[in-house]
Amino acid sequence: MKHKTILITGATGFLGSYITRELFEAGFHLKLLIRNTANGDAKERISDVFPPVGTTGCVRDALSDRLEIIHGDISLEFLGVTAQDYSRLSNVVDEIFHCAAETQFYNESANSLVHTNVYGTEHVAQFCLTNKPKRLHYISTAYVAGIRRDTVFEHELEERQTFKNNYEKSKFDAERLLRKFVSHYNIPTTIYRPSIIAGDSGTGFTRNYDNIYVFGRGLDRLKNYEMGNNRGDRAGNGGNSIGYPPSLRIPGDKHATINLAPVDYVTQAIIAISGQEESINRTFHIVNPSPPTLGELAEWMASATGFHRLKIVSAYEFHIRPPTIQEKYFLLSTEAFQPYLFGEPYFDSTNTRNMLSGTAIECPLITQELINRFVQYASDTNWGKKKHIEEKEWLHEQVDSINVV
16 A cells, blocks of 8 residues: 555645645655645645754655655646656556645635636546546535535435535536546546534644634634723723623524534544545545534634624524624625525435444544634634734724725
8 A cells, every 4th residue: 555656636735735644654655736826836835735844844855755746737637737747647646635626715716616626626537547547535525515404415416406605516516527527437436525624623723714713813803903992992081991782793593503623533534534445436424423503613712712792693683783893894704604604404424434433533522622722723823814914903994894885
């Protein structure tokens, strides 16, 4: 097994980097297909995958015999590599982990989503057919289920569902295309469908500041903004604090679940399943079997950020009273993720449970302690923002934009 050569797309992504490190540490020979970006060329971006080792550089420099960085782009035909490299790779690669994906939830990114998620998957599947036989591991998402509220089984895909956003639709289209491709050409394929991927359960580490982090950042900034205003008011008005409304209302279903799975669990499950022959031509939900409710998550996020005026209300209750400036700001900054606050399906994970039976791999429970860890790491890293922005000035900018709208 350790003599196998594996091609990985999306190695610099959050989940992709975890999978890459696990496979590298297991002894495989890796070919990493990485795009040049505004943040640096493909070879420079290896630091996104492997942290520096002391003062001698990164793992790539020390163990280059098992690691090759290839400049490419899955959205282009032949993976955006030269004809010579394409031929060489297709003759040496045994397996592909296709982790690359565009994950923007905003509808204006539809064209980019199709090129990367749908056409990119087609290009990877075509690569599997070139020269020697190859096994494909495809990272999909549990949310190809779209707007369903029933039980979603791992073998299901097309159930006439609609979707919350173009990201879900593009991943559905990619998986549907892949299934037809695999069926026609008999490519040995395993599909993994993670739910919402959160930070590392041990360290809190993340490089993906979407989903719950968008809400955490908003709460944290509102708290800092109000604290600053209260300090200024007390200084100038004999200790009286500014009178904010008793609660910040967020529309949603507090009884609905939010399926969060820490990235380390998702990685361990995928790697364990990928090494078993029985997983070929099957689909696996890599999800949390005991997800928290939105009400529980809101309570934990309020405690972790120190913003305690949070209240989940029904859409009807929210709309019977005009929103405050703070509520308008919060809705604007979390708009892309609000559809997930009104419920999701139950993701059956029988295949995954059976495949992991006998291992020590289990999804950690989402608790107050774990949410604290996620929020603390995010706060320490300024919620993924490289440049610090004064909270009060930032919020005033948001309020101005709301007023204009």
